[in-house]
Amino acid sequence: MPDVKIEHLDKVYDGGVQAVYDFNLDIKDGEFIVLVGPSGCGKSTTLRMVAGLEDITGGKLLIDGKDCTRLPPKDRDIAMVFQNYALYGHMTIYENMAFSLTLRKEDKQLIHRKVMAAAEILDLKSQLNKKPKQLSGGQRQRVAMGRAIVRNPKVFLFDEPLSNLDAKLRGSMRREIMLLHKKLNATMMYVTHDQTEALTLADRIVCMSMGHVQQIGKPIELYEHPANTFVATFIGLPPMNMFEGKIENGKFVCDLFEYPLNDEQKSALAEYEGQPVIMGCRPENVTRSGNVKLTVTNNENLGMNSLIHGKIGGVKIVVAKFAEWCSFKEGDEIQIGFDEKMTHFFEMPKTTVNEKGEQTVTEYGKAIR
Amino acid sequence: MKRKATVNPVIRDDIQRYTKNKLASSLALLGLICCCAYFIVLYSQVKNNNYYYKWPIALDVIYNLIFLLFAFLFSEQVKNYDRKLFWLQTFFGAMQIVRIFWLPLAGVTETLYPVLAGIAYNGRVLGSGAFISMVVFLAASGAFIIASGIIGYIRSKSLDVFNKKLESGEVSVEETLKELDAADESAAAVTKEATNA
Numbered sequence: 001m002p003d004v005k006i007e008h009l010d011k012v013y014d015g016g017v018q019a020v021y022d023f024n025l026d027i028k029d030g031e032f033i034v035l036v037g038p039s040g041c042g043k044s045t046t047l048r049m050v051a052g053l054e055d056i057t058g059g060k061l062l063i064d065g066k067d068c069t070r071l072p073p074k075d076r077d078i079a080m081v082f083q084n085y086a087l088y089g090h091m092t093i094y095e096n097m098a099f100s101l102t103l104r105k106e107d108k109q110l111i112h113r114k115v116m117a118a119a120e121i122l123d124l125k126s127q128l129n130k131k132p133k134q135l136s137g138g139q140r141q142r143v144a145m146g147r148a149i150v151r152n153p154k155v156f157l158f159d160e161p162l163s164n165l166d167a168k169l170r171g172s173m174r175r176e177i178m179l180l181h182k183k184l185n186a187t188m189m190y191v192t193h194d195q196t197e198a199l200t201l202a203d204r205i206v207c208m209s210m211g212h213v214q215q216i217g218k219p220i221e222l223y224e225h226p227a228n229t230f231v232a233t234f235i236g237l238p239p240m241n242m243f244e245g246k247i248e249n250g251k252f253v254c255d256l257f258e259y260p261l262n263d264e265q266k267s268a269l270a271e272y273e274g275q276p277v278i279m280g281c282r283p284e285n286v287t288r289s290g291n292v293k294l295t296v297t298n299n300e301n302l303g304m305n306s307l308i309h310g311k312i313g314g315v316k317i318v319v320a321k322f323a324e325w326c327s328f329k330e331g332d333e334i335q336i337g338f339d340e341k342m343t344h345f346f347e348m349p350k351t352t353v354n355e356k357g358e359q360t361v362t363e364y365g366k367a368i369r
Numbered sequence: 370m371k372r373k374a375t376v377n378p379v380i381r382d383d384i385q386r387y388t389k390n391k392l393a394s395s396l397a398l399l400g401l402i403c404c405c406a407y408f409i410v411l412y413s414q415v416k417n418n419n420y421y422y423k424w425p426i427a428l429d430v431i432y433n434l435i436f437l438l439f440a441f442l443f444s445e446q447v448k449n450y451d452r453k454l455f456w457l458q459t460f461f462g463a464m465q466i467v468r469i470f471w472l473p474l475a476g477v478t479e480t481l482y483p484v485l486a487g488i489a490y491n492g493r494v495l496g497s498g499a500f501i502s503m504v505v506f507l508a509a510s511g512a513f514i515i516a517s518g519i520i521g522y523i524r525s526k527s528l529d530v531f532n533k534k535l536e537s538g539e540v541s542v543e544e545t546l547k548e549l550d551a552a553d554e555s556a557a558a559v560t561k562e563a564t565n566a
Contacts, residue, residue, distance in 0.1 A: 109380045112383065112387075113380065113546060116546055128387050
């Protein structure tokens, strides 16, 4: 399997709207890359540029050392799996899987061997004589994957392949994709807006927003060391609690509470004395002891843990996740704190006011380390 | 790059389990198309007061409709490796050839002979071009239908035999696929060694 090199990729549509800005990524042989971000962040556009379905406005795309920037899709030796499966309804599963090879006029016996091998991997052997409409959503998606596998492409591209499936099926298909990657050891690019898929599948995650890459790293890096406020709030469920405040005399001070900094935090935040910063703490890092008073508004018991929604100072909504069964009622007041090893500090985001008078973020607050 | 594989009988038969018999099916449809061409030529000869403007043409229309229906049925049957209608298909194919001696030939004898014999004839004379066309279309139609039936029969029989062998464990597709993969791998290793050397 080959390396993929994406250098300074830009996408500007005809109307002048720029969808992707300066996208750079080196994908190693056999690596599983997940592009994650909210709708409209440019992740699918990037994938479609790699596939050749969108023209590349600027930059370079190298697949296995070959410049594929202006190459038509059929010559890139890539296979793409779409969200809506894109199967031919009048063909059987066998014919669907064999179709691309039949078009290439491959030998019938070789086609058969490849289709049978893919069907074996995907457990589709008993379905080969059926039509797509006779299969469930998960099975159809497996057929779509099988169609990609038989081509033995250099790179597999997945564009939100599990979005059409229900939650249970999505979970099982996620595991199947993981196993498939292990079996094939193929280079894969996977687009999703579901952070669970991103965290479980990826060797490395590319987190995108507003057409820009916000952070590239291993799932644990994005979770434990988010590069900015966007990554911090996007990765993790429920999202990270964020508090705006100031650094004053070795403390983080906001309207609702004061948080004493440890030595490491003090040295990292030394140059921010008196300046506004954002403190972030994930719900799972909120502790049950501390000096912050939380008024419970909702208690969700999930079995293994409980999600406590509440307000600090009657204003700020905070979510805490405790690894126990809690029986708080609405209006209960509890003391909470923040795990000092797992609190994050960020610079304030840069914003502008548009012509409608709305404040929009132009640059997310960078992490302070 | 395209690779040409050697024909493995197990794989060849196994392919039939997942693909339609397109050749036999297409031949049956060709037979149907040829029959259509035949009756287009024939009916273009039907004019008021000529030989063809008689009751046998009605029988021909009915027979053609029946033939078209059955030809389509044969096409679908052979596509799915079903040989239940093989004998009927052969009969209909043979009948197409027999039909040459009915209206086309009768047309020639009834219209051309009086003219050649110097007997007064007021109707339209069947031209040799139309006659030959009808003969060719009918003969082709019959040949295609019979060929479709024979191919369908042979393939369906071979598929049945293969399925029985699979059931009895005499052959195993999985084993064959593994053997072929192993052979490919060893061939690739030899090629790699040769390249390195």
